[in-house]
Amino acid sequence: MSTTTPAAPTALFSTARTTATAARVLRQLRHDPRTIALMLLVPCLMLVLLRYVFDASPRTFDSIGASLLGIFPLITMFLVTSIATLRERTSGTLERLLALPLGKADLIAGYALAFGTVAVVQSALATGLAVWLLGLDVTGSPWLLLLVALLDALLGTALGLFVSAFAASEFQAVQFMPAVIFPQLLLCGLFTPRADMHPLLEAVSDVLPMSYAVDGMNEVLHHTDLTSAFLRDVVIVAGCALLVLALGAATLRRRTD
Numbered sequence: 001m002s003t004t005t006p007a008a009p010t011a012l013f014s015t016a017r018t019t020a021t022a023a024r025v026l027r028q029l030r031h032d033p034r035t036i037a038l039m040l041l042v043p044c045l046m047l048v049l050l051r052y053v054f055d056a057s058p059r060t061f062d063s064i065g066a067s068l069l070g071i072f073p074l075i076t077m078f079l080v081t082s083i084a085t086l087r088e089r090t091s092g093t094l095e096r097l098l099a100l101p102l103g104k105a106d107l108i109a110g111y112a113l114a115f116g117t118v119a120v121v122q123s124a125l126a127t128g129l130a131v132w133l134l135g136l137d138v139t140g141s142p143w144l145l146l147l148v149a150l151l152d153a154l155l156g157t158a159l160g161l162f163v164s165a166f167a168a169s170e171f172q173a174v175q176f177m178p179a180v181i182f183p184q185l186l187l188c189g190l191f192t193p194r195a196d197m198h199p200l201l202e203a204v205s206d207v208l209p210m211s212y213a214v215d216g217m218n219e220v221l222h223h224t225d226l227t228s229a230f231l232r233d234v235v236i237v238a239g240c241a242l243l244v245l246a247l248g249a250a251t252l253r254r255r256t257d
Contacts, residue, residue, distance in 0.1 A: 014106055017106040017110070018106050018109045018110045018113060019110070019113070020110070021106060021107055021109075021110025021111065021113075021114070022110040022111070022113035022114040022117070023114075024110075025084075025110065025111060025114035025115070026114050026117065026118075029114070029118065035080055035084070036118075038076060038079070038080055039076055039077065039080055039118050039122055040118070040121060040122050040125060042072075042076055043072035043073050043076055043122060043125075043126045044125055044126055044129050046068070046072050047065065047068065047069065047072065047126060047129060047130050047134060048129070048134065050064075050065060050068060051065070051134045051135075058135065058137075061134075061136065062136060062137045062138075062221070063221075064190065065130055065134070065136045066130075066136065066138060066145060066217040066218065066220065066221045067188075067189075067190050067214045067217045067218065068190075069126055069127060069130050069136075069145060069149050069217065070148050070149050070151075070152035070213045070214065070216070070217050071152065071185065071188075071190070071210065071213070071214070072126065073119065073122050073123055073126060073149055073152055073153035073156060074152040074153060074155055074156035074159075074181075074210065074213065075156060075177075075181055076122070076156070077115060077118075077119055077122075077153045077154075077156030077157045077160060078156040078157075078159050078160040078163075078177065078180070078181060079160065079174070079177065080115070080160065081111070081115050081156070081157045081159075081160025081161055081164070082159075082160035082161070082163050082164045082167065082173040082174075082176065083160075083164075083170050083173050083174070085111060085160065085161055085164035086164045086167050086169070086170055086173050087170065089164070090169070104249045104250075105249050107249075108161060108245055108248050108249040109245075109249075111157075111161055112154070112157055112158065112161065112245055115157040115160075116153075116154055116157060119150060119153030119154055119156075119157060120150060122153055123146055123149035123150040123152075123153050124146060126149060127142060127145050127146040127149055130145075131145065138220055138221050139220070139221060139222055139223060139224050140219070140220035140221070140222075140223055140224055140225070141220070144220045144226075144230070145217065145220050147234065148213060148216040148217050148220065148233075148234065148237070151213070151216075151234060151237045151238055151241065152210075152213045152237065154238075154241045155209055155210075155213070155237055155240060155241040155244070157241075158240075158241045158242075158244035158245045158248065159180060159181075159244055161244075161245065161248040162244045162245075162247050162248040162251065163176040163180060164248075165248065165251040166251070183204075183208070184208045184209070184210035184211070185210065187201055187204060187205035187208060187210075187211065188205065188208065188210040188211045188213070188214045189205070189211060189214050189215065189218075190214055194206075194211060209236065209237055209240035209241075212232075212233040212236040212237050212240075213233070213237050215229065215233045216230055216233035216234055216237065219233065
């Protein structure tokens with residue numbers, strides 16, 4: 001009498017499956033030069049444009065350039081990630097992948113790893129350009145600027161993965177930008193100190209992650225050493241990115257009806 005050994009349950013998370021997913025996404029990106037240009041070159045071009053818009057007032061570029069060094073990568077990664085993930089779902093790729101021994105956590109982590117790798121390159125290019133070629137004058141270490149820029153890009157990746165679950169088309173994915181990005185852009189302290197806002201708007205800005213991204217950049221801009229406020233801002237931005245990634249895994253759908 002023969003007995004059948006039951007199949008071992010699939011682990012909730014696997015490093016091998018995650019890295020395999022990341023490698024697949026990177027291979028696809030390699031054959032999409034327009035997307036690569038959007039992620040790597042557009043933030044750099046925006047910084048160059050901003051520098052020469054304030055050509056007669058370099059102090060103005062110094063005051064807002066550091067903040068935008070984190071905001072530009074966040075926006076571009078949000079756009080690219082949300083559209084790329086939605087395209088995979090509408091094409092049926094996600095449904096086929098999730099039929100394999102591949103969990104949602106593996107899939108989300110793989111996408112985050114792939115786009116995070118691109119974010120490292122993007123942030124390094126933008127930071128190096130701003131500091132060493134465009135003359136952005138910062139009091140603190142450029143490496144701290146790079147850290148915040150990288151966390152901002154990862155946050156944009158996480159937000160893009162999350163909102164893609166609620167869009168039925170690429171056009172709808174882009175429509176989430178006014179709802180998700182623009183309010184943060186207006187309330188993050190870029191245009192006016194958050195303390196000068198209406199108390200209600202200041203309270204709203206206190207729960208938006210982009211506010212802490214801008215605060216972190218400003219800490220590097222004005223202080224030579226690590227400050228407790230900088231560490232707080234970095235931890236909040238990183239925590240928000242991880243939280244949104246977890247929400248993205250929970251809301252990920254196999255396909256778009």
